[in-house]
Amino acid sequence: MLNTITLTRKERDCIVLIGERGTSDFPLRLIEVANRMNVKPPTALNLIKRLVAKGMLKRERGMLRxxxxxxAECSRIIESHRVIETMMARYGLSADEACKLSCNLDFVMDEESVNRIFTELGKPKVCPHGKKIEVVQ
Amino acid sequence: MLNTITLTRKERDCIVLIGERGTSDFPLRLIEVANRMNVKPPTALNLIKRLVAKGMLKRERGMLRxxxxxxAECSRIIESHRVIETMMARYGLSADEACKLSCNLDFVMDEESVNRIFTELGKPKVCPHGKKIEVVQ
DNA sequence: GAATAAAATTAGTATGATGCTAACAATATG
DNA sequence: CATATTGTTAGCATCATACTAATTTTATTC
Structure with a gap:
């Protein structure tokens, strides 16, 4: 069963970007999202508006949180991401390849499936390459 | 590295459908593709035209081959599909869940990565559920 | 072979995701 | 305050997906 919350790939990337790099001290702004996603501000704004409409994002004085x-969604994605990545890495894929492929699955996989793989793997805390999840390819 | 041939998800489904069920004795026709993909004939035609344009498909007196x-592409996809499915099933996912998730990866994964997982798994000949690959969800 | 049925095709339209430029507005910063 | 930065709107474009309605083509059947 796939996850009920439906996100597009770019929405997924945006959520992970904001969730990963936007700490409470330094929440991201539109311009930074645009830059990091390699799109123009109007494109980023469009994406942000969709995430606001989906109840994923709020804007306070330009700050994106x-x-x-x-x-919760971001945590789920990141957790799924690491599980999938780790599984793939154990089957011989490079960390980068595992990461790229994982981005295609992490946001569509339901929690139950992730948990089942978790029990087999042990909950990995970091990516196989030890770096942060790269959201923008 | 992702595969250089870029297919959309529906193109992928269509290729697998034709490759799986279209034997040389009974090649599929447009109407059957439409029915099996649960779309109307014009939608199927559009898809088919794109696959013809990409050099994946040819039409001979209504027959789709x-x-x-x-x-080659279809074989690659199916092989990748089974590898990914088998890997996931070994980590506790149900056959159906593994199949669904695998459909998101099988057509974007490059051969090298598939082969690396192959060496770890042993080349599986069938899906974990022993049924044909379900292309249309 | 003509009539009918089935299949294929065209034309037109729609939606959603993604993306852009150009212009303008709002907000900071010096 | 002037300038620079940032955000926003409007308008447009492309691609994938999908539809209906109408027409044409191809098969089948009488």
């Missing part, structure tokens, strides 16, 4: 729902 | 290129 995930809502609780957005944080 | 994969070209050599299409056959």
């Amino acid at each position: 995930l809502t609780d729902k957005g944080k | 994969l070209t050599d290129k299409g056959k």
Whole structure:
């Protein structure tokens, strides 16, 4: 069963970007999202508006912050991402390849499936390459 | 590295459908592709035209056949599909869940990565559920 | 072979995701 | 305050997906 919350790939990338790099001290702004995603501000704005409409994101004086729902979704994605990545790495894929492929699955996989793989793998805390998840390819 | 031939998800489904069920005795026709993909004939036609343009498919008196290129691509996808599925099933996913998730990866994964997982798994000949690959969800 | 049925095709339209430029507005910063 | 930065709007474009309605083509059947 796939996850009920439907995100597009770019929405997924945006949530992970904001969730990963936007600490409470330094929340991201539109211009930074645009730059990091290699798109122009109007494109980023469009994406951001969709995430706001989906209840994932809130904007306060230009600052972009995930809502609780957005944080939960982001955590789920990152957890799924690491699980999938780790599984693939154990089967001989390079960390980068595993990461890229994982981005195609992490946001569509349901929690139950992730948990089942978790029990087999042990919960990995970091990516196989030890770096942060690269959201923008 | 992702595969250089870029297919959309529906193109992937269509190639696999034709490759799997279209034997040389009974090649599929447009109407059957439409029915099996649960779309109307014009939608199927559009898809088919794109695959013809990409050199994956040829049409002979209404019969749809994969070209050599299409056959190679289809084989690659199916092989990748089974490898990914088997890997996931070994980590506790149900056959159906593994199949669904695998459909998101099988057509974007490059041969080298597939082969690396192959060496770890042993080349599986069938899906974990022993059924044909379900292309249309 | 003509009539009918089935299949294929065209034309037109729609939606959603992604992306852009150009212009303008709002907000900071010096 | 002037300038620079940032955000926003409007308008447009492309691609994938999908539809209906109408027409044409191809098969089948009488």
